[in-house]
Amino acid sequence: MQAEHPTKLLIVDDLPENLQALNAIVRGEGREIFQAGSGEEALALLLQHDFAMAILDVQMPGMDGFELAELMRGTDRTRQIPIVFVTAAGKELNYSFKGYEAGAVDVLYKPLDARAVKGKVQVFVSLYEQREAVRRQVEALEEARREQERTLAQLNAAQTGLQRALAMRDEFMSMVSHEMRTPLNTLYLETQLRKMQLERGNMAAFGAEQLQRMVARDDRQIQSIIRLIDDMLDVSRIRSGKLSLRPGWVELSGLLRRLVQDLTPQAAIAGSSISLDAGTPVSGWWDEFRIEQIVVNLLTNALRYGAQKPVHVTLRVEPEQVRVEVRDEGAGIAPELQEKIFEPYERGAGNEAPSGLGLGLYISRELAQVHEGTLAVRSMAGEGAVFTLTLPRRDAPPA
Known part of the structure; x- marks a missing residue:
């Protein structure tokens, strides 16, 4: 997890040798250290990265550590970053009170105790990594919930589609039965009528003019049935991708x-x-x-x-x-x-x-x-x- 999501730390000091010394103390596996030589450089980095904590030198030319901390506390993006002040000034200047008032979690005096600094950094790094792990878990759970909702919506849509398909099938079968019954009933009645005339020996009912009308009626009914069958075959060809042309x-x-x-x-x-x-x-x-x-x-x-x-x-x-x-x-x-x-x-x-x-x-x-x-x-x-x-x-x- 750490290799994929390195924990970022910010150290700010106007003296390169102090930055180098702090870097040597706080570096560790899975950590990425960013250095700034002024408050302005630090602000630029704070707007680009999410830091687990910031270690600020109090006494810097231009924007000092307290001013930088005030700006950080006034911005939503940086408000929650833990701040640790370091200073070479004597304790009699009461920088601790001013530092806590500025929102710092601790104030360290030079010369620094390397083990104490490492311990404090480890505490804040661990807290940050735990928060990030929880945040990622919450995001994963939220994504899983959204995916579950999408799957449920797809299942509901599939169920609705299936119900509609079943309703369409039943309606289709009803329509086919009705549409085919009409010409078939006509053919059946015509056949029964002719059978009755034959049984009675009424051959006059089968004269040339009467036969022409019979054949015409039969042809219309047969063509109706053929059209229905052709339509159903065409739908089957369309849905199977087998509908072809003969240009x-x-x-x-x-x-x-x-x-x-x-x-x-x-x-x-x-x-x-x-x-x-x-x-x-x-x-x-x-x-x-x-x-x-x-x-x-x-x-x-x-x-x-x-x-x-x-x-x-x-x-x-x-x-x-x-x-x-x-x-x-x-x-x-x-x-x-x-x-x-x-x-x-x-x-x-x-x-x-x-x-x-x-x-x-x-x-x-x-x-x-x-x-x-x-x-x-x-x-x-x-x-x-x-x-x-x-x-x-x-x-x-x-x-």
């Missing part, structure tokens, strides 16, 4: 026209419409399937939460990037929810009960980031929301 040369304005055309019937059913502003053709190296997935998610959300008002799609072409904006005229998104909606299993409240697993925006943002792009939202209450997909333009496949 190809894509003409974006044509892709947007096709998607808007495909979703126009769905918009009509929802009492809405979709407009497109994508007059500037632009091509780049993107994964067409994944870009389509993002845009379909954004359009589906806009129709769901757009209050049956028109949805607008805009393609903006810039030198180094393209931006696809999907804007609705719904109720908007509160500021505190604008990042939360990109978390998995978060579902907004629109005109009807929320549907889906709440994975669309989460997957879409991850897909944008894998393209080295971004997906962001801006919204104000009562003014709808604008989702912006930004993609980098490249004339060659990404590395």
Whole structure:
């Protein structure tokens, strides 16, 4: 301990030979001796180091020992340092009284008794080292307490996270059951109806027009189930770091026209419409399937939460990037929810009960980031929301 934390002693005397003699008396293992030839030099050292004690010569030119002691007692940093005065003056000058009055713990007269000086120094050094050892132990205990608090906070956070994960798991399983039960129930009822018609021999129920409607209904329900499964698989790929792209040369304005055309019937059913502003053709190296997935998610959300008002799609072409904006005229998104909606299993409240697993925006943002792009939202209450997909333009496949 002493090698790591040497005990520092200060001796002050204007005569070099006295400093040398005092140094020889008080030096010892684990001690570091600092010497000053004046009160001014001593003050400079006192401001830089923590001393176990100070031995001051009383009679010095300029600032004497008593003045230096008064300054030390008036400063918080040096107030607690034990002071021992040494003087060559006779005892009849009553320096002892003045020294104790100045705050000294002892006054020694020259010629010094080396053994007495060593004994006194050893007492104060031992007291200092004990105090320092206690202080370090207290600091170590305080650090251990803080570390314990940090660990406890981490455990509490982990427990909260675990509880939230369990709640999310239960909610997720409930959502999956609900979302898959709807198309499966429809398929089951359709199957039972056909079985009943076959058992009754009612083959007229399976005419060309009726079969077309049956196949269309079956296809919609099957596609709903496939989308749910694909979303769950995408989340699994994202979390395992296995989500990859298959980039190809894509003409974006044509892709947007096709998607808007495909979703126009769905918009009509929802009492809405979709407009497109994508007059500037632009091509780049993107994964067409994944870009389509993002845009379909954004359009589906806009129709769901757009209050049956028109949805607008805009393609903006810039030198180094393209931006696809999907804007609705719904109720908007509160500021505190604008990042939360990109978390998995978060579902907004629109005109009807929320549907889906709440994975669309989460997957879409991850897909944008894998393209080295971004997906962001801006919204104000009562003014709808604008989702912006930004993609980098490249004339060659990404590395």
